[in-house]
Amino acid sequence: MGNSETNEVDVRKLLVQQLESLEQSGLADLPVGTDSPDFQFAHAASEEVRATSPQPATAPPEPAQRPTPAAPSATPDAAATTPQPMRNSGQWGSPLPADDRPAALEVINNLVRNCKLCDELASKRTQTVFGVGNPSAKLVFVGEGPGAEEDRTGEPFVGAAGKLLDKILGACKLDRSQVYILNTVKCRPPMNRNPADREIRNCWNYLEKQLEVIQPQFICCLGSVAAKSMLQTTEPLGRMRGKFFPWKGAQLMVTYHPAYLLRNEGAKRHVWEDMKWLMQEMGVELSK
Numbered sequence: 558m559g560n561s562e563t564n565e566v567d568v569r570k571l572l573v574q575q576l577e578s579l580e581q582s583g584l585a586d587l588p589v590g591t592d593s594p595d596f597q598f599a600h601a602a603s604e605e606v607r608a609t610s611p612q613p614a615t616a617p618p619e620p621a622q623r624p625t626p627a628a629p630s631a632t633p634d635a636a637a638t639t640p641q642p643m644r645n646s647g648q649w650g651s652p653l654p655a656d657d658r659p660a661a662l663e664v665i666n667n668l669v670r671n672c673k674l675c676d677e678l679a680s681k682r683t684q685t686v687f688g689v690g691n692p693s694a695k696l697v698f699v700g701e702g703p704g705a706e707e708d709r710t711g712e713p714f715v716g717a718a719g720k721l722l723d724k725i726l727g728a729c730k731l732d733r734s735q736v737y738i739l740n741t742v743k744c745r746p747p748m749n750r751n752p753a754d755r756e757i758r759n760c761w762n763y764l765e766k767q768l769e770v771i772q773p774q775f776i777c778c779l780g781s782v783a784a785k786s787m788l789q790t791t792e793p794l795g796r797m798r799g800k801f802f803p804w805k806g807a808q809l810m811v812t813y814h815p816a817y818l819l820r821n822e823g824a825k826r827h828v829w830e831d832m833k834w835l836m837q838e839m840g841v842e843l844s845k
């Protein structure tokens with residue numbers, strides 16, 4: 558057995574150990590066997606405004622609040638529930654060495670490429686869209702699902718919303734090589750509909766495995782689909798902003814999806830406010 562083969566087996570063993578650890582901590586329904594497979598932020602800145610895992614939730618830690626919380630931008634929803642980061646139970650497992658993370662992610666990617674858990678999505682996709690970026694990223698962005706361009710290219714956030722995300726990153730003195738970007742579901746929902754709850758549940762374990770390998774310090778949910786999935790809540794997105802939710806070993810925050818900003822110019826200042834706060838917490842100094 559060559560060295561590369563030996564390393565792959567080692568990475569697989571480590572990943573399997575972590576998956577077993579996840580299961581022991583209450584993670585249910587591994588979908589497959591472990592052997593098979595962005596804006597003009599410049600002007601916004603100058604404005605200076607701004608699951609089939611129904612496990613009972615452990616008492617959620619109180620989210621850290623921004624010193625000056627943003628004004629609620631949504632009407633309180635009587636049916637809303639308080640964010641319950643039930644999927645954050647426990648902490649990360651032992652981190653993989655940085656050099657082993659790309660291979661570990663590729664093991665998961667191979668699982669994703671062969672996944673057909675969602676009949677409609679699997680049959681209509683051009684390809685799966687796993688995620689891109691730095692396997693040791695300090696910050697991970699979680700989006701919703703692939704759109705037409707993402708389905709065509711296999712990379713998340715490459716359309717108009719992707720270009721806007723790149724501008725947001727640029728305004729934060731970051732680029733795609735420094736962060737990791739992934740989606741809640743890895744296959745494009747037809748007609749750009751929101752992914753169904755069942756599809757999000759089907760794909761959940763891939764997302765969780767990705768995060769377990771990367772073990773970011775910060776997670777930024779882009780849009781309500783990602784936020785509600787990660788926090789298991791029906792709380793309106795506007796009420797989840799301005800807080801950090803403990804999520805395993807990371808601090809999770811919520812802001813608007815770039816696609817929403819394309820339709821709602823006024824929300825850009827809210828995202829810039831969120832990103833400035835995040836950068837401050839990350840120790841990234843933004844130019845004045």
Ligand code: SF4
Pocket residue numbers: 669672673674675676678679685742743744756759760761
């Ligand atoms: S969306 Fe996820 S779970 Fe569903 S078929 Fe695609 S990879 Fe599998």
